[in-house]
Amino acid sequence: MSIHVKSMDVKDIIKEENLVYRKSPLMTDNVLSYCPGCGHGTVHNIIAEVIEELGIQSNTIGVAPVGCSVLAYEFIHIDWLQAAHGRAPAVATGLKRVMPDKYIFTYQGDGDLAAIGTNETIHVCNRGEHITIIFINNGIYGMTGGQMAPTTLEGMVSSTSPYGRDVSTMGNPIKITELVAQLPGTYYVTRQAVHKPGNVRKTKKAIRKAFENQELKKGVSFVEVVSNCNSGWKMTPVKANKWMEENMFVFYPLGDIKVDGELVK
Amino acid sequence: MKKEFRLLKGNEAVAEAAIRAGADAYFGYPITPQSEVLEYLMLEKPEERTGMVVLQAESELAAINMVFGAAGAGRRVITSSSSPGISLFQEGISYIASAELPCVIVNVVRGGPGLGTIQPSQADYFQATKGGGHGDYHMLVLAPAFVQEMADFVPLGFKLAFKYRTPVMILTDGLIGQMMEKVELFEQIPRATEFDQDWVATGKTPDRERNIITSLDLQADQMEKRNHRLQAKYKKMQEEEVRFEEIACEDAEYLMVAYGSSARICQKTVQLARDRGIKAGLLRPITLYPFPSNYLQAKAETVKGILSVEMNAGQMIEDVRLAVNGKIPVEHYGRFGGMVHSPNEVMEAFEEKIVKP
Numbered sequence A: 001m002s003i004h005v006k007s008m009d010v011k012d013i014i015k016e017e018n019l020v021y022r023k024s025p026l027m028t029d030n031v032l033s034y035c036p037g038c039g040h041g042t043v044h045n046i047i048a049e050v051i052e053e054l055g056i057q058s059n060t061i062g063v064a065p066v067g068c069s070v071l072a073y074e075f076i077h078i079d080w081l082q083a084a085h086g087r088a089p090a091v092a093t094g095l096k097r098v099m100p101d102k103y104i105f106t107y108q109g110d111g112d113l114a115a116i117g118t119n120e121t122i123h124v125c126n127r128g129e130h131i132t133i134i135f136i137n138n139g140i141y142g143m144t145g146g147q148m149a150p151t152t153l154e155g156m157v158s159s160t161s162p163y164g165r166d167v168s169t170m171g172n173p174i175k176i177t178e179l180v181a182q183l184p185g186t187y188y189v190t191r192q193a194v195h196k197p198g199n200v201r202k203t204k205k206a207i208r209k210a211f212e213n214q215e216l217k218k219g220v221s222f223v224e225v226v227s228n229c230n231s232g233w234k235m236t237p238v239k240a241n242k243w244m245e246e247n248m249f250v251f252y253p254l255g256d257i258k259v260d261g262e263l264v265k
Numbered sequence B: 001m002k003k004e005f006r007l008l009k010g011n012e013a014v015a016e017a018a019i020r021a022g023a024d025a026y027f028g029y030p031i032t033p034q035s036e037v038l039e040y041l042m043l044e045k046p047e048e049r050t051g052m053v054v055l056q057a058e059s060e061l062a063a064i065n066m067v068f069g070a071a072g073a074g075r076r077v078i079t080s081s082s083s084p085g086i087s088l089f090q091e092g093i094s095y096i097a098s099a100e101l102p103c104v105i106v107n108v109v110r111g112g113p114g115l116g117t118i119q120p121s122q123a124d125y126f127q128a129t130k131g132g133g134h135g136d137y138h139m140l141v142l143a144p145a146f147v148q149e150m151a152d153f154v155p156l157g158f159k160l161a162f163k164y165r166t167p168v169m170i171l172t173d174g175l176i177g178q179m180m181e182k183v184e185l186f187e188q189i190p191r192a193t194e195f196d197q198d199w200v201a202t203g204k205t206p207d208r209e210r211n212i213i214t215s216l217d218l219q220a221d222q223m224e225k226r227n228h229r230l231q232a233k234y235k236k237m238q239e240e241e242v243r244f245e246e247i248a249c250e251d252a253e254y255l256m257v258a259y260g261s262s263a264r265i266c267q268k269t270v271q272l273a274r275d276r277g278i279k280a281g282l283l284r285p286i287t288l289y290p291f292p293s294n295y296l297q298a299k300a301e302t303v304k305g306i307l308s309v310e311m312n313a314g315q316m317i318e319d320v321r322l323a324v325n326g327k328i329p330v331e332h333y334g335r336f337g338g339m340v341h342s343p344n345e346v347m348e349a350f351e352e353k354i355v356k357p
């Protein structure tokens, strides 16, 4: 007796009841410019989902940085401004001050936010602009080819710290997120990741809260996402995620740092 | 309607005019000799008068990028600074020009280079008219010579900025910024309530395409296209926006060219020269970019020589020479580094360099 096994078609799998993750309709069809394994695309999709679920597309303006995510405006289907390197918080301030009831967010890498733009970051958080900052910390300058970032860990190899970051001459990695949490103008500060489904869900909750907080007009909501840069780190995506868990999360522990204006713990 | 006159400093006139011109926002950072702009605005509470936003930024880098943000929402935005601060604006201005956003930038120039002095100067002419930041771009540059023009050029600046979607610079100096004169104030212009949905980033509504404000075109052919669009704008400005004032030019045999404070001084020199029987005239460019090149080109047929009188080491003279293209001698005179020439000093130079040879 022969058993006939009907081979399963992809179409049979793509069904509503099987849907765990999907591409948000607010993601455009443009081909992502990110390397396979990179976290930027996942965070983009989360932002698109949150905007879609809150129904705020017509009231949301994004500010894209200089860095790998300079082209974020190609991927999330909303109005955008593309800012100069590090200046996204100032651009967001200009937008928010003339449109106080719109949802304004910046999307920035660590070089953008914590090196060239530190002044703007600190002051937007100190003034307490009612905006959302999404901060992707991959510990490296991704776009320019893997140079040392302000967040690069001690001993970590990059193209401009080829023998590892020597903190005695190159300075220490900066925990900008803990720093801004100390400022009176931040209302919500959290650090998340997107390398596993559970983390993706947590990050989505955090980003949703960060957008909803804008209605309260109580200051900056700041979401750091610790992410990998497998190209810059010269690792496979799987190895990069493992290395991130074992090294990045030790120095940059995940979790809420400030909630509803109160420091956690 | 009764006319409204006030005695105001140039800087105060800019601030009052900004409120009256229906500006939506001012972002700035203190620097002498223009801090009165921000001080006057803070004192006037424009948020109560018109709803205009005023914010003291943490730096000029931040201020110009706040301008970028608010201008991207289609708002009328103005900022001001003085030379060292304007240097910090340059990256932002390049982005604003490339992204084709309107705004008004006031430079109350002081002596340089470096930290320089706080005294008046015209040493930022090159920076203002030739681009200033990186890339092929220009601002439209207006040069007021009176406190009255400090006020009037604000609404004019907004008009031109929106007509061409370009940054407009009001290039003045510490002399006009600090000097008090009688000003006739124009009536309040209401703030705009509707914005050009073809380009503003105010949130994508279902009835329009989404708008992206960027200065980036990774494809070089696209970037070239953007550059062509900018160049077409500059050409149109050259055809339609050249402004200048002629003082005793009609029968002039010798000409001075001077703008702003220096033009006020040269006005007196024209009198001195005429008293001595020299047929002197003065051309005062009001737009420095676009420059009144055609006028000077034509004038080169009838005058015998031109003195470019500037409070710098000789910058505008290059545009004057280009315009007359070697037809007649063009010389420079001016004090600089914060020093201001007197009408008599100009007279001496005029006789020596232009009339006598």
Ligand SMILES: Cc1ncc(C[n+]2csc(CCOP(=O)(O)OP(=O)(O)O)c2C)c(N)n1
Pocket: A066, A067, A068, A069, A085, A108, A109, A110, A111, A112, A113, A136, A138, A140, A141, A142, A143, A144, A149
């Ligand atoms: C004023 C200026 N300086 C330097 C650069 C070059 N640059 C482009 S992206 C970048 C680093 C971006 O790194 P990061 O913010 O960490 O983002 P990532 O690319 O890693 O996502 C640099 C230095 C620039 N574009 N502008």
